[in-house]
Amino acid sequence: MKKIIISFFIAALLLCGCVQKEILDDVNLETGVGYDLVKEKIRGTALVPVYQPDKSVDNKTFTASSKLSRDFLNDVQRQSPDPIVTGSLEVVLFGKELSERGILDLIDSFQRDPSVGAGLYLAVVDGESKKIIQGNYGNRGTAIFISNLIRHNMLTKDVPKTNLQLFLSDFYQIGKTSYLPQLKKKGKNQIMISGISLFKYGKVVDTIPGNKMFFFKLLVDNYSEGTTEVKIGKEIAAIQSVQSKNDFKLSRSPRNEVDITLKINAILNEFSGNKVTKKEVGEIEKKFKKDVERECMQMTERFQKQKIDPIGLGHFVKSKTRNFDIKKWWREDYPKLKVNIKADVTITESGVIE
């Protein structure tokens, strides 16, 4: 018995030094990274927060250029006093030029790395991502600021649900293409979400401007919230969607028509006119319905022309068709597909005043 105990302790002693330790105070946590295309090379900017004694956060950035994204991390390691670890990465930004050339190789490394979480936010930058990464936005750190910015707009406003998992899932989905939010630097220390970038095989081919994001979200997300404006004559009404549901239906034979029904429950937030009576609400509803149908229609036509499918119509048709032929779908069926959009709008409340 004694022997066993002694040998156990020896084994325990030997095992102690077996693996590399990573103590939180002795590593640099990379929370954000931006990639740009500069002179045919990929320039990466890693963002590391430095926590100050007065609880504020300093943003330190490291920049390096290379052909492979992992190489970039090596170069950056040579500039950093502590090892940089990717475990708490929150946001990854891609510069405009780079995203038009393709970001797949870069995404691959995030997918491969076991320490990177699936809830990571990806975004495209209108301009250079380095400029955004190097900005200072409040005292909680740049990465936290950007990820909070995206999260809150995703949960309560017009940005469709997005993260690394959803991006990859859409990318590999048969009959669907992926999309990411687009950021833009507004002032020296201000950024904003300026639209949605649409991808085709990992390259940005089109961008939906910020004021149309509301309609885009209606098409791609169930239960979306968001705000938009409706113009009636000279008056303007601000409408907030509280709840929405999109329902797809495929026509029987021939199976070349998809009916999309958008059910929207909305409230009236603001109205520039004098009075909001039943008649006015009815008019706003009608106009809003028309707006939604027109905008969504234009959007789907635009997608069909560019042969991208962020709504996942191909995926939808596949789930209704046996022996679905994806090559034929992209080549012949999708451009010819007839999409009918019907909006079903109910304005339930018009605020606390009458």
Next chain:
Amino acid sequence: MDMEQQHTVADKLKVSPFLVFFLIHSMQVGIGVLGFQRIIALTAGYDAWISVIFAGLSIHLILWMMYKIAETVNGDMVSIHTYIYGNKVGKLLSLPFVLYFCLIAVTIMNGFIEVIQVWMFQDLSTFWFSVAFLGLAIYIIYGGFRTVTGIAFFGVILPLYLIFTFFFTFPYADFSNLLPIFDHPIKDLLKASKNMSLTYLGWETLLFYYPFIKDPAKSKKWAHGGVMFTTILYTLLTVTTFAYFSEGQLQKNVWATLTMWKIVQMPFVERFEYIGIANWNIVILPNVCIAIWCASRVLKRTINIKQKKGVILVSLVCLVGANLFKSRNQLNALFTLSGLIGFYLNYVYIPLLFVAVMIIKKVKNQ
């Protein structure tokens, strides 16, 4: 024939019939759960969940046969072999099972070590980890079969909470991925069922600890219950995985179950895989213990080596085996090999034994 062969086990060493539920279930759930989804989806696409149910149901038939065989000879695998082939040949033919269970133990242990090396610590030493792990297994087996059963019990109960962590994937799930149902030919579904059966393996150990079950007739429903629980669990996991990943994406992920944990985020833990993998230690511990126990038991029954010595011997073989396979390709070959042997053992050899035992029984009765 000779009745002195009937190896009896003292009552105080036996376990209650309901514990068979945990013995069977814990042995079935091992390292395969972490990544079987990709393999079955490769042949049957997203219809593969049907194969999961089908493969699960097929086990009940084999289990029924196993109970019939064991009841007839009233003993374990070695008794069955001596019943059919006679004393000497029967014992000789039982010896390969020692190697089979060594293979199972090595497969499970190496599979787990690989997971730790890829997901957590790249520089974890295979040798030292297997030394520690086998040491623990020896210590448990020295406590006797009742202790092994206790570990199997906790190996099921303690990690059970992990089921809830998969709810985190629901906001990102798209169940229309599974449509249209039956889009693949029956042949592919059957092929996927065969692949799936590898993940289910482990219930054959019943034939080795059968003499240790108190009132075996009562344990039948618990054995079937254990298998059914595994089937339900695997089916739910498969459907969840298929809804979470798109088909192309799933093919990229070697450990789909672990990758799903990447989305789990709690205020107190940034990345859940670390907790999950650490917990998996408890899941695979009974696997290794039962496998090594079975191997040493066969040694005892055939060439009369004391089980305490047999355990050490088997563990040494496992230790050497564990250090032979290190790279991804070698490990893949190892998994395929043990899977194939297990498949033919369960789906070909046991039905053959069943037929043989039934015929001999008829002949003897006449």
